[in-house]
Amino acid sequence: MTTMSNKEYNFSEIEKKWQDFWESNGLFRVDNECDKDKFYCLVMFPYPSGTLHVGHGRNYIIGDVVSRYKIMKGFKVLSPIGWDAFGLPAENAAIANSIHPSIHTRNNINKMKVQLERWGVGYDWDREVTSCEPDYYKWTQWIFLKLFESNLAYKKKAAVNWCPSCATVLANEQVVDDLCERCDTRVEQRDLEQWFFRISDYAQKLLDDLETLEGWPEKVKTMQANWIGRSEGAKINFKLEGTDEIIPCFTTRPDTIFGVTFMSLAPEHPIIKELTKDTEYEKPVSEFVDRVRGQSTIERTSEGTVKEGIFTGRHVINPVNGEKVPLWVSNYALMEYGTGAVMAVPAHDQRDFEFARKYDLPIKIVIQPSDNDTSLSPEDMEKAYVEDGVQVNSGQFDGIPNREAIPKIINFFEEKGIGERNINYRLRDWLISRQRYWGAPIPIIYCESCGAVPVPEKDLPVLLPEHVEFKPHGRSPLDDVDEFVNATCPKCGGSAKRETDTMDTFVDSSWYYLRYLSSKDNTQAFDTGNVNKWLPVDQYIGGIEHAILHLLYSRFITKVFFDLKLTNFNEPFRNLFTQGMIIKNGAKMSKSKGNVVNPDLITEKYGADTQRLYTLFIAPPQRDAEWNDRGVIGAIVF
Ligand code: ANZ
Numbered sequence: 001m002t003t004m005s006n007k008e009y010n011f012s013e014i015e016k017k018w019q020d021f022w023e024s025n026g027l028f029r030v031d032n033e034c035d036k037d038k039f040y041c042l043v044m045f046p047y048p049s050g051t052l053h054v055g056h057g058r059n060y061i062i063g064d065v066v067s068r069y070k071i072m073k074g075f076k077v078l079s080p081i082g083w084d085a086f087g088l089p090a091e092n093a094a095i096a097n098s099i100h101p102s103i104h105t106r107n108n109i110n111k112m113k114v115q116l117e118r119w120g121v122g123y124d125w126d127r128e129v130t131s132c133e134p135d136y137y138k139w140t141q142w143i144f145l146k147l148f149e150s151n152l153a154y155k156k157k158a159a160v161n162w163c164p165s166c167a168t169v170l171a172n173e174q175v176v177d178d179l180c181e182r183c184d185t186r187v188e189q190r191d192l193e194q195w196f197f198r199i200s201d202y203a204q205k206l207l208d209d210l211e212t213l214e215g216w217p218e219k220v221k222t223m224q225a226n227w228i229g230r231s232e233g234a235k236i237n238f239k240l241e242g243t244d245e246i247i248p249c250f251t252t253r254p255d256t257i258f259g260v261t262f263m264s265l266a267p268e269h270p271i272i273k274e275l276t277k278d279t280e281y282e283k284p285v286s287e288f289v290d291r292v293r294g295q296s297t298i299e300r301t302s303e304g305t306v307k308e309g310i311f312t313g314r315h316v317i318n319p320v321n322g323e324k325v326p327l328w329v330s331n332y333a334l335m336e337y338g339t340g341a342v343m344a345v346p347a348h349d350q351r352d353f354e355f356a357r358k359y360d361l362p363i364k365i366v367i368q369p370s371d372n373d374t375s376l377s378p379e380d381m382e383k384a385y386v387e388d389g390v391q392v393n394s395g396q397f398d399g400i401p402n403r404e405a406i407p408k409i410i411n412f413f414e415e416k417g418i419g420e421r422n423i424n425y426r427l428r429d430w431l432i433s434r435q436r437y438w439g440a441p442i443p444i445i446y447c448e449s450c451g452a453v454p455v456p457e458k459d460l461p462v463l464l465p466e467h468v469e470f471k472p473h474g475r476s477p478l479d480d481v482d483e484f485v486n487a488t489c490p491k492c493g494g495s496a497k498r499e500t501d502t503m504d505t506f507v508d509s510s511w512y513y514l515r516y517l518s519s520k521d522n523t524q525a526f527d528t529g530n531v532n533k534w535l536p537v538d539q540y541i542g543g544i545e546h547a548i549l550h551l552l553y554s555r556f557i558t559k560v561f562f563d564l565k566l567t568n569f570n571e572p573f574r575n576l577f578t579q580g581m582i583i584k585n586g587a588k589m590s591k592s593k594g595n596v597v598n599p600d601l602i603t604e605k606y607g608a609d610t611q612r613l614y615t616l617f618i619a620p621p622q623r624d625a626e627w628n629d630r631g632v633i634g635a636i637v638f
Pocket residue numbers: 231250251252253256266332333334335336337338339340341342343344345347348349424
């Protein structure tokens with residue numbers, strides 16, 4: 001039957017004819033004038049790490065349907081495409097195939113382009129961008145310089161996530177359950193000097209403006225809000241006994257201040273060394289610290305993990321009642337959160353409770369369920385009482401419901417100068433250094449007398465050298481390229497050395513939607529007038545896997561440009577649609593699982609319309625759907 005309909009309907013001839021017609025009539029080509037209602041339809045640009053499978057089809061075919069619909073409605077539609085061509089996906093694929101990443105990437109781009117054209121999806125190819133080309137990454141480097149000038153890019157030594165298999169550091173966002181997002185290897189912690197973008201400065205704006213994104217899925221907004229992780233509370237100053245030194249703690253529960261029975265420091269806390277110096281505690285504490293630092297954050301904080309710690313021999317003073325509180329180091333206190341010091345209240349915090357039971361530390365109840373129910377007692381408690389209630393054992397605050405007591409207690413801290421209102425975010429700064437070859441070189445030169453000097457804009461791009469041993473070996477591959485490393489200081493003209501780390505590929509993709517408005521302009525990254533006309537994007541379409549990383553980084557970069565008055569919009573994407581995944585044999589399609597369906601075979605055998613129809617009707621577009629070869633037959637029969 002299929003053969004018969006193939007005879008009647010010669011799709012290869014017909015599709016070719018119309019694809020040529022669209023191309024020669026420039027159906028998808030638009031200039032930058034906004035003479036009628038504009039509509040910017042954006043699909044997430046692909047990683048050219050292989051070829052496209054039918055799962056990608058869902059993204060691009062849905063995008064094409066939206067564009068065509070809007071064209072028919074009379075809108076002036078901008079529908080561009082490009083290649084997210086730098087970074088680990090493309091580089092790892094090149095290494096696996098033993099081909100230089102630039103050749104491998106360009107080959108893939110050519111193949112994927114043919115595939116997109118076969119599907120009949122329409123783009124304005126004149127606007128194509130390729131993030132690994134110097135004419136693009138010149139401007140990625142320029143963005144680095146802008147952030148550097150604005151004090152939003154900085155270098156610091158930090159404990160970072162290191163993937164031993166990819167031989168590079170990863171951003172927090174690229175570590176999933178302690179595993180490298182790309183290769184599933186267990187991530188280690190290392191101390192390294194790294195470049196960061198100060199996204200944490202934008203935490204509140206990124207959170208507040210989620211509310212303006214009415215055209216975004218609630219789910220994505222919730223994921224971003226949780227990632228930003230705002231906690232309200234107070235910072236309270238504890239004095240180190242016998243000194244004037246202050247150890248501040250962040251707490252979300254100032255109402256429990258009278259119940260503090262010990263304090264826990266993170267093993268990385270810088271004060272620990274001097275606390276124990278030349279005492280009998282020095283050696284055991286430092287052994288404990290070394291052991292815990294070998295464990296990952298997940299190991300240290302997951303619920304099942306045994307809370308462990310060690311006494312430092314020192315005490316701090318509770319500022320509200322002058323009580324002496326023993327100072328411990330524990331595995332569950334994290335340096336990256338709050339101040340790295342936890343005021344421990346075992347009666348009302350489960351982790352502190354387990355710790356207190358284990359080391360026989362006192363438990364002091366400061367909240368009872370109600371005035372009529374004051375039945376809690378430290379001896380009988382089996383777990384911490386974390387619910388609300390009324391204050392007890394809390395001096396002048398006794399009898400007040402604890403939620404009401406919180407602001408009163410914070411006011412009291414502020415009056416006495418022992419603490420203050422404080423907001424804490426889970427969001428960390430964005431670590432952008434990568435010890436890998438395939439990325440945009442960070443445009444910094446180190447000079448012995450001038451320090452870290454930004455490469456002047458006129459010297460951009462800092463070109464990525466071609467002949468490099470690119471396989472990862474723990475150091476930046478560019479370290480070994482003398483012609484690259486040796487430079488002159490732009491400030492004093494003395495001899496100097498280039499930064500050899502490259503940028504995270506998420507920097508490349510954080511701004512590509514601006515470049516489409518002037519992809520060939522070699523005088524500027526983007527044109528303010530044009531992007532102000534066409535942005536925000538009216539419809540963005542892509543995978544839910546980018547709900548946090550790419551979408552948060554793009555929002556951040558957009559806000560930075562807005563604050564620098566380079567644009568007049570502070571959110572990049574007005575409407576977001578996240579298409580469901582195509583699943584095969586119950587799993588996400590991937591080469592490593594061997595369940596990839598090749599779209600070329602389908603278009604060859606049944607034509608693009610069949611492929612498009614089946615892809616669109618496989619399931620509601622936001623839902624995951626199992627690919628079924630018989631379903632394809634259904635579409636051709638239809
Ligand atoms: C005293 C207290 C009493 C706390 C109580 C909780 C309950 P979220 O909500 O996630 O922001 N904390 C603060 N800094 C920490 C760190 N560096 N490592 C580990 N834990 C830390 O968590 C805030 C709470 O986590 C803080 O409030 C603090 O414990 C703990 F009944 O302070 B709490």
